[in-house]
Amino acid sequence: xxxxxxxxxxxxxxxxxxxxxxxxxxxxxxxxxxxxxxxxxxxxxxxxxxxxxxxxxxxxxxxxxxxxxxxxxxxxxxxxxxxxxxxxxxxxxxxxxxxxxxxxxxxxxxxxxxxxxxxxxxxxxxxxxxxxxxxxxxxxxxxxxxxxxxxxxxxxxxxxxxxxxxxxxxxxxxxxxxxxxxxxxxxxxx
Amino acid sequence: xxxxxxxxxxxxxxxxxxxxxxxxxxxxxxxxxxxxxxxxxxxxxxxxxxxxxxxxxxxxxxxxxxxxxxxxxxxxxxxxxxxxxxxxxxxxxxxxxxxxxxxxxxxxxxxxxxxxxxxxxxxxxxxxxxxxxxxxxxxxxxxxxxxxxxxxxxxxxxxxxxxxxxxxxxxxxxxxxxxxxxxxxxxxxx
Numbered sequence: 001x002x003x004x005x006x007x008x009x010x011x012x013x014x015x016x017x018x019x020x021x022x023x024x025x026x027x028x029x030x031x032x033x034x035x036x037x038x039x040x041x042x043x044x045x046x047x048x049x050x051x052x053x054x055x056x057x058x059x060x061x062x063x064x065x066x067x068x069x070x071x072x073x074x075x076x077x078x079x080x081x082x083x084x085x086x087x088x089x090x091x092x093x094x095x096x097x098x099x100x101x102x103x104x105x106x107x108x109x110x111x112x113x114x115x116x117x118x119x120x121x122x123x124x125x126x127x128x129x130x131x132x133x134x135x136x137x138x139x140x141x142x143x144x145x146x147x148x149x150x151x152x153x154x155x156x157x158x159x160x161x162x163x164x165x166x167x168x169x170x171x172x173x174x175x176x177x178x179x180x181x182x183x184x185x186x187x188x189x190x
Numbered sequence: 191x192x193x194x195x196x197x198x199x200x201x202x203x204x205x206x207x208x209x210x211x212x213x214x215x216x217x218x219x220x221x222x223x224x225x226x227x228x229x230x231x232x233x234x235x236x237x238x239x240x241x242x243x244x245x246x247x248x249x250x251x252x253x254x255x256x257x258x259x260x261x262x263x264x265x266x267x268x269x270x271x272x273x274x275x276x277x278x279x280x281x282x283x284x285x286x287x288x289x290x291x292x293x294x295x296x297x298x299x300x301x302x303x304x305x306x307x308x309x310x311x312x313x314x315x316x317x318x319x320x321x322x323x324x325x326x327x328x329x330x331x332x333x334x335x336x337x338x339x340x341x342x343x344x345x346x347x348x349x350x351x352x353x354x355x356x357x358x359x360x361x362x363x364x365x366x367x368x369x370x371x372x373x374x375x376x377x378x379x380x
Contacts, residue, residue: 081347088278121379122379155369160363163356167353167357169353170345177346180380184379186377188364188375189370
């Protein structure tokens with residue numbers, strides 16, 4: 001059993017906590033501004049992109065040695081027309097640079113909360129794409145995902161976070177533009 | 191009925207020609223190095239990324255006024271670890287700059303040839319994502335796609351080509367890494 005600490009109690013944090021417990025693992029939820037200690041070896045930062053750097057600064061030592069999951073879509077939500085990270089960067093790469101002692105993964109940013117809660121995108125099983133440089137860290141998260149009945153796919157190294165953030169970006173623009181519902185989105189057929 | 195000229199007779203060119211005729215439209219296929227005149231108002235450049243600039247140079251005047259579709263994934267196929275276009279660019283944006291009198295669309299780069307031929311990704315209807323700045327041009331292509339029984343989705347302005355190329359990139363790495371089959375890949379649930 002893995003203890004997963006989730007910082008952030010919004011829609012995504014709640015959906016991820018539900019997924020964790022559905023699979024028989026244990027979830028610790030911590031409010032975004034709460035300074036409770038993080039107990040899990042797997043820590044999901046279920047917060048918006050602008051909140052990442054303050055959390056990294058405040059919890060750098062505490063997160064050392066842990067697996068830290070970045071779920072953000074660093075979108076300019078004023079325009080829905082660009083990301084706010086530099087074009088050759090990603091939110092996950094920035095977080096990894098800010099947390100050099102942690103093993104950072106990118107995951108869940110291509111999933112809407114409703115599809116994590118239901119395990120379905122339309123009538124398909126929800127796929128969680130995970131990118132990161134540490135194989136053991138990815139295996140730990142993928143196990144939690146698959147134990148909940150979702151499909152987990154290793155999308156490659158942390159360099160692929162840039163492409164996952166592009167995918168999340170397109171999916172958000174499609175939902176905001178009402179081309180898809182917030183219960184729909186991308187699925188991946190094997 | 192739309193006459194669609196397809197330059198390139200590889201797997202993708204053949205699959206797109208099949209899609210065009212399946213929907214009751216007419217396809218003209220032209221070999222990559224063939225200098226036959228392009229008759230269609232809709233022209234699909236079904237060639238690899240490195241071939242685009244020579245075609246644009248050779249056919250700039252001929253393609254003026256036409257809708258030109260870029261289907262490329264400008265991937266470094268040696269490493270499968272980066273794109274060969276600058277991070278703030280896209281193959282489609284480069285093509286649009288090279289063909290200033292044409293209406294350039296990005297499409298089909300997120301579809302494997304087999305899924306265009308069958309109309310299915312796994313057991314789901316194949317979705318063709320189309321990006322471009324000209325609404326009439328997008329409507330023309332989307333009609334051809336939907337007449338063939340596939341799902342066509344307007345993914346936004348040509349700026350979104352960058353994200354579609356990221357999506358194509360991830361999908362190619364997943365197939366090359368045997369995480370998905372060449373008959374699988376991303377689908378989009380409404």
